[in-house]
Amino acid sequence: xxxxxxxxxxxxxxxxxxxxxxxxxISGHRSVSWYQQTPGQGLQFxxxxxxxxxxxxxxxxxxxxxxxxxxxxxxxxxxxxELGDSALYLCASSYPGTDSNQPQHFGDGTxxxxx
Amino acid sequence: DQQVxxxxxxxxxxxxxxxxxxxxxxxxxxxxxxxxxxxxxxGPTFLISxxxxxxxxxxxxxxxxxxKSAKHLSLxxxxxxxxxxxxxxxxxxxxxxxxxxxxxxxxxxxx
Numbered sequence: 001x002x003x004x005x006x007x008x009x010x011x012x013x014x015x016x017x018x019x020x021x022x023x024x025x026i027s028g029h030r031s032v033s034w035y036q037q038t039p040g041q042g043l044q045f046x047x048x049x050x051x052x053x054x055x056x057x058x059x060x061x062x063x064x065x066x067x068x069x070x071x072x073x074x075x076x077x078x079x080x081x082e083l084g085d086s087a088l089y090l091c092a093s094s095y096p097g098t099d100s101n102q103p104q105h106f107g108d109g110t111x112x113x114x115x
Numbered sequence: 116d117q118q119v120x121x122x123x124x125x126x127x128x129x130x131x132x133x134x135x136x137x138x139x140x141x142x143x144x145x146x147x148x149x150x151x152x153x154x155x156x157x158g159p160t161f162l163i164s165x166x167x168x169x170x171x172x173x174x175x176x177x178x179x180x181x182x183k184s185a186k187h188l189s190l191x192x193x194x195x196x197x198x199x200x201x202x203x204x205x206x207x208x209x210x211x212x213x214x215x216x217x218x219x220x221x222x223x224x225x226x
Contacts, residue, residue: 004158006158031212033212033213033214035214035216042216042217042218042219043159043204043206043214043216044216045213045214045215048211048212048213050212055211055212056211056212056213058213090158090159092158092214094212101146101147101164101166101208103149103161103164104149104161104214105161106151106158106159106160106161107158108156108157108158109158
């Protein structure tokens with residue numbers, strides 16, 4: 001069974017640009033969450049999507065946005081990039097069922113570097 | 116305000132011995148707890164979880180213990196193997212779908 005796939009694996013951008021990251025969840029998983037990992041702040045929740053709707057949002061500025069498609073694939077967009085946006089961006093998927101207590105399974109992330 | 120804390124940044128144990136990783140939390144609304152293992156350049160790998168209605172869950176060499184009164188959970192790895200060397204994160208969730216992560220503990224298992 002294929003795992004969570006994130007593309008691209010590495011990305012280099014300059015300040016002021018915008019970027020789109022992609023995530024394909026495990027087949028059958030309908031919930032997709034995004035996290036940012038930095039050395040200073042650790043793993044922080046960005047947002048979560050289910051059935052093309054954002055259900056939860058973390059404490060990030062509006063420059064960070066996302067969407068989910070009908071096939072559960074998700075994209076995350078960051079506009080007006082800042083140096084502090086350099087991080088590993090991780091996507092996780094889970095099978096929601098009727099029980100919200102399901103483990104989230106992570107992809108290997110996209111390493112974003114801002115110059 | 117850190118809601119999930121892993122106070123030991125690193126831990127070193129001998130191969131074959133027990134590894135005990137600890138995690139404390141402050142939010143009494145957390146109802147589900149998870150442990151993840153992370154190797155460099157890879158995403159976190161799910162290891163084991165426990166619901167707040169239980170106090171122990173076991174899966175092979177991995178056992179998670181939950182002490183709700185102390186707001187403390189621990190991961191026991193027995194016996195420890197060199198391949199277990201990685202960074203371990205504990206995470207917790209409330210009724211929402213977001214996970215709150217600790218800062219991680221780097222485990223080194225010495226041959």
